[in-house]
Structure formats: structure tokens, C-alpha cells
Amino acid sequence: MLSKLTVSPAPHISQKLSTRRVMADVLIGLLPAVIAAGVFFRLRALLVIAVCVVACVASEWLCNVIRKRPASIGDLSAVVTGVILALSLPPMAPYSAAIVGSVFAIVIAKMVFGGLGSNVFNPAMAARAFMAASFGAAMTTWTVPATVDASLPTIAAANTSATTQATPLAWSKAVQKGQVEATYINEQASWAFWGEVGGCLGETSALALLIGGAYLLIRRTITWHIPAAVLLSAGGIALAAWLIKPEAYVNPLLHLFGGGLLICAFFIATDPVTAPLSVKGMWIFGIGVGALIMLIRIVGEYPEGVMYAVLIMNAFTPLIDRFCKLTPAGGVPDVR
């Protein structure tokens, strides 16, 4: 009997919550977006997701084997990285490119830094940036969702073939350049909400992302601070621009529902490893991400800025954590 008693520091009970459960919740939260991708881009979308997930998990496992460490794939974090990376790819992304990106995400952006919890940059976004630099054309080819016919109103300049279509953000850029009327584009906002627009696999349907985000909030997998900060700062800037010059800037709803803003707010910027710890830090981080996204979208040459905004703020996370040191409940002690 004696030998069976264990000794360890208090507390002796713990909440029934594990890293695996947290990751599983994120996957459940991503499910509506995955389903939406399947609806709008059919089998191809699901295959891209599958390829990314398998490549991510396999490369993490290989890293474990090479470094002679216990297998860490059970925590499901590689699966999450795979799904998020896939959802941020264009529907027709070549499988080879998807595999290269997945390997980069896990090996370079995550395992080289020391694995889960030690990476500085969001692995999926780092890999996407790498892919944007390496496979430029493939990463900007947008397919028309399978549910709509190709005769949808599109912009002539971007519509080079019958199977490609501009994204809401490409329209927004075209409006800024005066190539098309803003009022005409603003009518597209409702399509962007449902998801029948061009774009990356997981970002087209705002509805699916909102459902998934709500799930994460209800499960308390994420706190509301980062999503609120990102959406408020991005939405605020978009609104300001629209109010100042409605003929040059599109409806802020288009900015909120179009592009990767929602998936960023709920699933990417909230990656705990690369976001600040404190609530104050989360606000600074979130506002920074939202502001950078809009800066790139409105002022920059790229139509979309989620990836770079997240990576830039990831780099600031240690600094933010250092600045937002918590004050103990009893105040800072007089004599140290």
C-alpha cells in the first residue's frame, strides 16, 4: 500500500484540461471554415487541407525522431498549424507548394526554435510568407467558388480567365485606383459574409469564421481581448477612411468580412504562443495587428496584410510582455 502513494507539490487536483484539449477545441472552431471551404471549393479544398495536415504532422514527427525527443504530435498543435496554413492558401495552390510550406512551418518556424511554446512567429503565417515569396503566381490565383457561375460581376482587369476571380480586397484596391465605382463594389459585402467570393480557402465565409470564433469564446479557449482589439482597430480605421473619402475607400464591412481579417482575429492572432500574456499586452498586440492590416490594405501595394501584420506583431510580443509587467494585487512593494 505504501509504495503506491505518490508525493508531489500541491495542488493535488487539476482542471481536466490539457494542451491537446485546447488544440482540439481550436480544430473544432475551425471546422465551420473547413466545411465552408469544402462547399465553395469542393474536393480540391479538402485535399489541400489534408495534404497540409499530413505534411505538418509528418515533419514534426520526423523532427522528434531526428532529435531523439519523445513524440510531440499527440498535442495536435501540428494539426492546427496544418489546417490554418491550408485555410490561408488559394484554392488552386499546387500540392507541392503546400507540402513545402508545411515543412517550412514545422521545421523552420517551429521545431528549430524548440518546438511548441518556443516559436517566436506563428508557424502558419511564417510559412505563408515564405510561400508568397517563393510561389508568387500560385499564391495569387483566385478561383471562382464552385457554387457561383463564372458570369459574376468581376473586374475586367483582374479577370484574365473564366476560372479566376478577384477577391473583395482586390476590388477594394481597384476602387482606390479609380478603376471601378465604390458604390458598385459595396454591394458585394453580403457575398463576402456568406462566402461566395474569391479568396483563400478558409477566409471567404465570414459566417463560418464567426461561428467558429464564437465557439472558441464560449469554450474559453481564447479570451475576447485580442479578437476585439483586432476588429475594433481594423474596423475603426476602415470606417474612418470610408467616412473621409467614400469614393476612394470601400465600405468597412467589406474590409471586415473580406480577406483574412476574421480568421486572423479569432484563430491566428490569438495563437497563445506568439501573443502577449497579459490583458494589457493583448490589447496593444491586437490593436497593432488591426492597424497594420489596414495600413497595408489601404496604403500599401498589397491588397491583403494579415500575414505581415501578424508576423510583425509577433516580433514585438517579447517587448510588449516586458513593458506590460503586471502589478501585484497589493501594489508594488516599497522596499525590494
Next chain:
Amino acid sequence: MAIQSSKATFPGGVHPPENKQLSEHGGIEPVSPPKLMAILLSQHLGAPCQPVVAKRDTVQAGQMIGKSDAFVSAPVHSPVSGTVKDIALQSHPVVGRTTAILIETDPDSAAESKPPFDRFDSGFSAEPYSVEQICKAVHDGGLVGMGGAGFPTRVKIEPNPAMPKEILLINGCECEPFITCDYRLMLEGTWQVLAGIRLAAKACGVDRVRIGIEDNKPQAVSVMTEAAASVKDLDIQVVAIKTKYPQGGERQLIRSLLGKTVPTGKIPPTIGVCVLNVATCAAIAEAVVLNKPLTHRVTTVTGQAIAKPGNYYVPVGMTVGDLIEHCGGLTEQAAKVVMGGPMMGFAVADLTTPLTKTSGAVTVLTQEDVTRAKHQKQQTPCIRCGRCLTACPEGLNPTKIAHAVKYNRMDLAERYYMSACIECGCCSYVCPANIEITGYIKTGKILVARAKKRMQA
């Protein structure tokens, strides 16, 4: 009598499963003393006692057997009549091994003692006892804070011109899961607790008393409210406060009841508050009125893996093993024996560890209670989720402190206010990576204390 309740509470905290149903209906039962007792000489914060008896001496029940001349200390007494068998090292629940006086119980006087609840009633008055008399009885009786920390009670209640006390808070929260000893004491020894409160208020020189009880114990709240209403010479109120762990932490209770915060690194008297546990109050009444030292206490024996959970009036110095044996022994599922509650208690492997004045419970946990990951000590990397920051009732950054300690950076740990940690265990409780954050912080504090000692030497 209207029950007063308060929604005010402290920030942070957790809601572990309460599990009080196992023992809350069991009345306090006396336990006959075992053949051999081991009375530890260090059962309090402060200087350990020196033995004042020798091997083969005979001792009487209630006789002082160890004392210290230090200001912050409390003497220890023998709970039984018998013979000193040895003075030797014995396993201690907190500090490893310390000196204990082993007493063989005289078989003729091995009768069980009953709690003296019936000696007190609503007619009690603190009038006949002077402040000096109360303080002396409290010191000579070896009284210490029975809620867990074991700070000598005399030091707390004695008048101190440098820090005058304005209000006395009575801690009846019992926020630890499983434990029900204070609850039963409030129900069964209501008048004794109240007598102790009135004596303590007199010693402290305060006329305002607030009794904080968590709202998951409505019966205790109503019984205490009714009893408190009979007191006319004191402004005494029972407040039902939110059930949340660690509501019974001294600093948290002050925040919840008074809305005040004790400055970091300071003790409650600096803001004019004295906090006493209900069990300590009962002991004060016993020591002052009945002249009986602290040799017995109510202890909850509980958990899924114990045959007969309940609340027992236990002689201090009885070993955990003897007490468990008295309660029908461990069942097959027993995985961990904890002295105290599951959040702050100390796991023991050696069942000859004696109970101390601060042992409010013996909790026997099953593997299921402990959770599999914790049982197998599987830790995964910190994913910086920030749950520990949200749970910390002291507003600290537990993960940063734990990692600083892990990499032996005590300077960094102190920069994140390691010494402000109250070791409540909320951070470890919520951690999805199952990191023993509290364990690291405790280790860090010990290492810092050792380093300071070395500097002085």
C-alpha cells in the same frame, strides 16, 4: 434575522469541485488516543520548541512538554497522560524531519476526549477576563492559527501600539475542496466559537467583527447569524461571501469583506485588520475559559479512497496512519494521502507523520481525483495561454516566475514578485500543460531563503 450576503470578491481564483458532501453530514466524533503519539516540536511559524521533559518522564494530559523563549513561538502540550518514550526525529508534513516527543499512552487514561461544546452557551460574557489574562492563556495554551499557516495567535491578538487594530475578521470560509471541519465546528460548537470571538475582540481592542462564510454553507451562515444576533456589546455581523477558491486566504478575505488590499509584502495589521480562523476562536475559548491547552482539534478525514469519511476530534500528535486506520483504512484506489486539502495540503508517503495543530484535514485522493496527467507527472511545454495570470488572486505572472526558477534566475523571479505569491495553487490547477507552477515557486522561495541565510553566515 436577515442574512447578509456580499457579492464583492477578489479578482482571480478558481472553482474546483467542492466534494464536501463526503463528510459534511458527519458530526464531530471523538477519537480515543492511540498507544503511541508523536508530538512535533515545530507546529507553528517561528522558532521551534525545546523539549522540557526527558526520556522516561511521566506526563499528564495537558502538561507542557516543549517551549521556546522566542517571541514568535508557541509551546506544545501532551494530549494524553503517559510516559515519554523517546525524543527523536519524526517525519513532519511540511519541513521533512524534525524533533518530536514520543509519548506512550497510559492505558488507564486512554479515554477519548470529547469537544467541550456544551460548556458554552448564549449567556457567555468576556467581562470577567482581562486583556492580559486572555493573552497569557492564549500563549500558554500554545495557540496558533489553525487555518493552515500556524502563526502564533498571541502575537496576532496582543495589543500593539505600533499597529492598532480596527476590525476583527473571522475566517469561516473553508474554501478548500473536501474539508468540512470548520463547517461542523460552526454548526456544533457555535457558542464556543462565538465565545472565542468575543475574547479575541476584547484582546484586540476592537468592537467591530465580521465573520466571512462562503455561501455554499447556508446552514453555517444562518446558525452563526442567529448566534451573533445575541451579542449586544459588539458590532458583529456574519457575511455570506461568494464561493470561490481561495476565498479563505487572509488577503483575499480582507479584499472581499472590506474592499481593502493589504500592501504587497505587508501583513494585515498594517491596515488595522486581524484575521482569525473559526477553529482558532474555539481554541481561544477553550484556553481562556477552561484553561485547556491546544491538544485536540477537529480534523476532517475525507476522500473517495477512505472507508469512513467524517469529522473527528483528534489528539494532536496522532499519526496519519492511526487516524486512517480509525476511519476504516485506505481503499484500493488510494493514490495520494494529503495532509490538508487538495489545493494547499502536503502529500505524505510516510504514514507515521503525526498530525499537527494546523492539520484541518487528511484527504485521501484517488487517481481519478488527481487526474491521469498529474498522476503520471506528464508536463508539456508552456503554451503561454495566460490562464495562470487570470487565475492568480494576487495578480502575479506565475508562468514567468516558474520559468525563472526553473532556469535558476532568482533575480528574475523576484522581479516578477515571487515573494508576493501566496502559494494557493490556482495557477497549477488551471495549467493545461500540467506544469507544477506552484511547486516551482515554492522551490524558488526556499532557494532564495537559503541563499540569504548563507549570506548572513
